[in-house]
Amino acid sequence: MTSRAKTAWYCTACGNEASKWMGRCPVCGEWNTFKEAPATDGKGSGKRPSRTLVGLAESNPVPLKDISVERDSRILIGNKEVERILGGGIVPGSMILLGGEPGIGKSTLALQIPLRSKGLRTLYVSGEESPRQIKLRSMRLLRPGKDDSEEGCTILGETVVENIIRCARELHPDLLVVDSIQTVYSESIDSAASSVTQVRECAAALLRFAKESGIPVILIGHITKDGAIAGPKVLEHIVDVVLQFEGDTRHSHRILRSIKNRFGSTAEIAIFEMTGSGLREVENPSEILTPMHQESLSGVAVGSMVDGSRPFLIEIQALVSTAAYGMPQRSATGYDVRRLNMLLAVLEKRAGFKLSAKDVFLNVAGGMRVGDTACDLAVVTSILSSNFDLPVSTGTCFAAEVGLSGEIRPVGRIEARISEAARLGYRSIYISSYNLSGDMRRNIPSTGIEVVEIQDIGALCRRLFKD
Numbered sequence: 001m002t003s004r005a006k007t008a009w010y011c012t013a014c015g016n017e018a019s020k021w022m023g024r025c026p027v028c029g030e031w032n033t034f035k036e037a038p039a040t041d042g043k044g045s046g047k048r049p050s051r052t053l054v055g056l057a058e059s060n061p062v063p064l065k066d067i068s069v070e071r072d073s074r075i076l077i078g079n080k081e082v083e084r085i086l087g088g089g090i091v092p093g094s095m096i097l098l099g100g101e102p103g104i105g106k107s108t109l110a111l112q113i114p115l116r117s118k119g120l121r122t123l124y125v126s127g128e129e130s131p132r133q134i135k136l137r138s139m140r141l142l143r144p145g146k147d148d149s150e151e152g153c154t155i156l157g158e159t160v161v162e163n164i165i166r167c168a169r170e171l172h173p174d175l176l177v178v179d180s181i182q183t184v185y186s187e188s189i190d191s192a193a194s195s196v197t198q199v200r201e202c203a204a205a206l207l208r209f210a211k212e213s214g215i216p217v218i219l220i221g222h223i224t225k226d227g228a229i230a231g232p233k234v235l236e237h238i239v240d241v242v243l244q245f246e247g248d249t250r251h252s253h254r255i256l257r258s259i260k261n262r263f264g265s266t267a268e269i270a271i272f273e274m275t276g277s278g279l280r281e282v283e284n285p286s287e288i289l290t291p292m293h294q295e296s297l298s299g300v301a302v303g304s305m306v307d308g309s310r311p312f313l314i315e316i317q318a319l320v321s322t323a324a325y326g327m328p329q330r331s332a333t334g335y336d337v338r339r340l341n342m343l344l345a346v347l348e349k350r351a352g353f354k355l356s357a358k359d360v361f362l363n364v365a366g367g368m369r370v371g372d373t374a375c376d377l378a379v380v381t382s383i384l385s386s387n388f389d390l391p392v393s394t395g396t397c398f399a400a401e402v403g404l405s406g407e408i409r410p411v412g413r414i415e416a417r418i419s420e421a422a423r424l425g426y427r428s429i430y431i432s433s434y435n436l437s438g439d440m441r442r443n444i445p446s447t448g449i450e451v452v453e454i455q456d457i458g459a460l461c462r463r464l465f466k467d
Helices: 080-086 106-115 131-141 161-171 196-213 234-238 337-349 373-388 414-423 438-443 457-464
Strands: 007-011 034-038 095-100 122-126 153-156 175-179 217-221 241-246 253-261 269-275 278-281 300-307 310-322 330-333 358-364 396-399 428-432 450-454
Touching (some): 034 196, 095 106, 095 196, 106 122, 106 131, 106 153, 106 175, 106 217, 122 131, 122 161, 131 153, 153 161, 175 196, 310 414, 330 337, 337 373, 358 373, 373 457, 450 457
Parallel strands (some): 095 217, 095 241, 122 175, 175 217, 300 396, 428 450
Antiparallel strands (some): 007 034, 300 310, 310 358
């Protein structure tokens, strides 16, 4: 009679171990995060992989004054957008975690890096796809007439972390890509792949290898239904950079956002467009997010949005019609519907517009998602334009927040917003009259664009809809 294997419960958020299931983790406070997995037996099977086993050397203390730091030692990967979001390139010996939804383009981006980088020797480890599948994808990513090459990319189909590190030490590539960390496991740990213990220990072993060898490692990670990177939270703590791929798979645009970066700023985003030949860098997103129609249409306004440190213009579309089915509908795509309801209440209470009996539909063109309050004025303008059925003059954009009392409030980085609007050929931009107080007025660049200052919604209506 065989004895039943011992199991324990682990929190998928923090890795806390318990002898029984609990609804809430006492360490991190998360709910319904405990999963059952084989328990460690205390005989070495559940311990951290030894340094000898993974092929790492013992480290010795070094005085701080004897540590040399080479300037401009970052590795260039041939992708300007990714290099910019990383702070100028990949730092040798760093570990990057790339997360995102299935089908968003994580593996495509990771494979494009060695294909489109001259002289970058890359070891691409795949635990999900066969080498033949990766070859078929690389044939699709190669651009005709370009200097793309497959010579510097080596494919390894392996899921054992000890074998991955041994192969990386033998080849000594310039970059190591692991797709994905959830499929990698260690033979010294008695638990299934993608478990909390396996993910944590394999990532720690790869981190030690990266720091001692100087070879940067890119880990591709899955995300949970809640949108967080799968695995223990400590996985995000031990890596140097966390990049999140965002976007709707039904649209072609993708946003790569920096969540954590020890070597650069986290206030950076990169925008890509998914095409038949892979991800295309979008260096000027304002040109694809602004109106693509020639004639003036009612219910359309252009707002100035800042995401990270990058300003760009987006098109806000609104449709206001009489409610034909009793209860008025409030719908928003790419915009917070609760903030839409707040702005409608402000128009009803402070400006006297009767919108309570009308349907209001709002859409952000291009599949983008707006989180900047500076788009409030563009949202209000598009709603009023559709309600009056009067178009906003072409070449006008808006950058201001709307308060509960109907006042137009100032927003940050107004100089960058004005410069971006002027660069795209807009003739006027509406901002808050409180945005250019004091020395800020002298900092406005002389770009030739008309800066219209308004105080409240009433002044906006008198200026835009004089008839």
